[in-house]
Amino acid sequence: MIxxxxxxxxxxxxxxxxxxxxxxxxxxxxxxxxxTASAFSTGIWKFPPLEILLLVSLVTHFILATGRLTGRxxxxxxxxxxxxxxxxxxxxxxxxRHIIATRIxxxxxxxxxxxxxxxxxxxxxxxxxxxxxxxxxxxxxxxGCIGIHFWLRVKPFYPKWxxxxxxxxxxxxxxxxAGYGAAAAEIMRRVEEGGRKYVFxxxxxxxxxxxxxAFYEKILIPCIILTIALAVAPxxxxxxxxxxxxxxxxxxxxxxxxxxxxxxxxxxxxxALRDAGIAMASVCGGHGRCTTCRLHCGSGLDQLAQPGQxxxxxxxxxxxxxxxxxxxxxxxxxxxxxxxLMAPNASARDGRRPGxxxxxERQVVSMFIDLRDSTRLGEMKMPYDVLFxxxxxxxxxxxxxxxxxxxxxxxxxxxxxxxxxxxxxxxxRMILNAFEGAAEMLRRIEGLNDHLKSExxxxxxxxxx
Numbered sequence: 001m002i003x004x005x006x007x008x009x010x011x012x013x014x015x016x017x018x019x020x021x022x023x024x025x026x027x028x029x030x031x032x033x034x035x036t037a038s039a040f041s042t043g044i045w046k047f048p049p050l051e052i053l054l055l056v057s058l059v060t061h062f063i064l065a066t067g068r069l070t071g072r073x074x075x076x077x078x079x080x081x082x083x084x085x086x087x088x089x090x091x092x093x094x095x096x097r098h099i100i101a102t103r104i105x106x107x108x109x110x111x112x113x114x115x116x117x118x119x120x121x122x123x124x125x126x127x128x129x130x131x132x133x134x135x136x137x138x139x140x141x142x143x144g145c146i147g148i149h150f151w152l153r154v155k156p157f158y159p160k161w162x163x164x165x166x167x168x169x170x171x172x173x174x175x176x177x178a179g180y181g182a183a184a185a186e187i188m189r190r191v192e193e194g195g196r197k198y199v200f201x202x203x204x205x206x207x208x209x210x211x212x213x214a215f216y217e218k219i220l221i222p223c224i225i226l227t228i229a230l231a232v233a234p235x236x237x238x239x240x241x242x243x244x245x246x247x248x249x250x251x252x253x254x255x256x257x258x259x260x261x262x263x264x265x266x267x268x269x270x271x272a273l274r275d276a277g278i279a280m281a282s283v284c285g286g287h288g289r290c291t292t293c294r295l296h297c298g299s300g301l302d303q304l305a306q307p308g309q310x311x312x313x314x315x316x317x318x319x320x321x322x323x324x325x326x327x328x329x330x331x332x333x334x335x336x337x338x339x340x341l342m343a344p345n346a347s348a349r350d351g352r353r354p355g356x357x358x359x360x361e362r363q364v365v366s367m368f369i370d371l372r373d374s375t376r377l378g379e380m381k382m383p384y385d386v387l388f389x390x391x392x393x394x395x396x397x398x399x400x401x402x403x404x405x406x407x408x409x410x411x412x413x414x415x416x417x418x419x420x421x422x423x424x425x426x427x428x429r430m431i432l433n434a435f436e437g438a439a440e441m442l443r444r445i446e447g448l449n450d451h452l453k454s455e456x457x458x459x460x461x462x463x464x465x
């Protein structure tokens with residue numbers, strides 16, 4: 001629930017930023033065109049319900065993001081995660097001046113904020129703020145794009161669209177900054193030509209007054225202090241909590257190689273493992289969506305809390321066997337034996353593989369199927385014809401296995417090895433299934449001989465053992 005709130009609030013703000021940047025690109029033509037375009041792009045966000053949604057999303061996203069940072073027991077993060085976190089913490093400090101000057105003062109002092117007036121402030125009165133505003137565009141956009149990347153990279157369709165989305169991620173802010181720069185240059189040209197008369201005309205039309213200016217100057221320093229405090233506070237709270245946690249005895253993770261790792265109270269298994277220097281995959285950034293941090297849990301499994309909604313959905317999607325959990329979602333309260341199941345460089349595609357990767361010791365029936373006289377067949381037929389015949393042969397044998405509850409373990413040139421019982425503990429049933437599979441293979445090889453009669457120099461025969 002909390003992760004979904006953080007995601008959807010972030011997407012709402014990203015939609016706002018996207019429309020804002022697209023509108024800035026209109027400045028390539030003229031400041032007036034920017035103003036006209038805003039009625040169709042950013043203007044929709046002034047509709048009261050959407051404005052309330054945007055404000056709620058802003059507050060919700062910031063609280064949940066800083067809360068997650070505060071709750072982290074480990075800061076061993078990937079570079080991309082560090083980049084997203086640092087950029088996000090910088091946004092309030094970079095953005096508050098713009099919010100005060102274009103929205104709070106508008107509401108409190110009836111000051112208008114057309115692009116012409118805003119550009120006059122940023123390009124003429126406060127050029128340093130104009131540069132800071134350009135930096136803010138890059139910071140906000142990059143933070144959002146990293147978040148979108150983390151969200152989408154576990155989706156099957158993402159690799160196909162990644163290059164296009166990456167191109168747009170570069171093109172949109174480039175056009176936005178180009179429009180911003182062109183419009184600012186045009187305003188500076190008008191100031192040079194029109195002088196004080198032009199400047200006072202713009203300010204008067206926007207109803208800029210002394211009370212609004214005094215209010216801005218009065219709250220500037222307190223807001224700087226507040227935004228810096230908001231950025232630093234999560235780290236201070238973490239440090240205080242870590243100091244308290246040191247006197248508490250956390251549970252222990254037992255690894256297969258005999259190594260033991262102490263888990264800080266309240267930490268996830270992923271945080272504990274990474275903090276101990278053990279590389280773990282986590283494509284989704286620890287949000288429980290990719291399953292690449294999967295563990296096989298042994299002793300102590302029954303004392304873990306049941307999977308939450310997000311973890312349960314992820315485990316179900318890969319048909320996870322009993323004992324498999326996600327390291328980013330479990331917070332051990334008691335000693336737990338774990339086995340990491342995926343390589344540290346596992347990809348999102350690996351995370352979509354079925355959960356049988358854990359392996360287990362069980363009785364199975366193994367069956368070997370061999371195509372007789374395959375060497376003679378290869379001598380009498382062209383390579384392409386042999387390949388065609390073998391493909392037909394393997395397709396029929398695989399279908400015979402599937403229809404009788406078997407599973408092919410490997411292909412070996414002109415034969416294959418099959419297993420029965422990989423999902424069952426009923427020994428008698430798996431033996432019967434194996435006999436049924438053998439009979440089905442013999443039936444299918446006869447059908448294949450009839451189908452390929454004109455292609456075969458001799459009838460196909462198989463050996464089963």
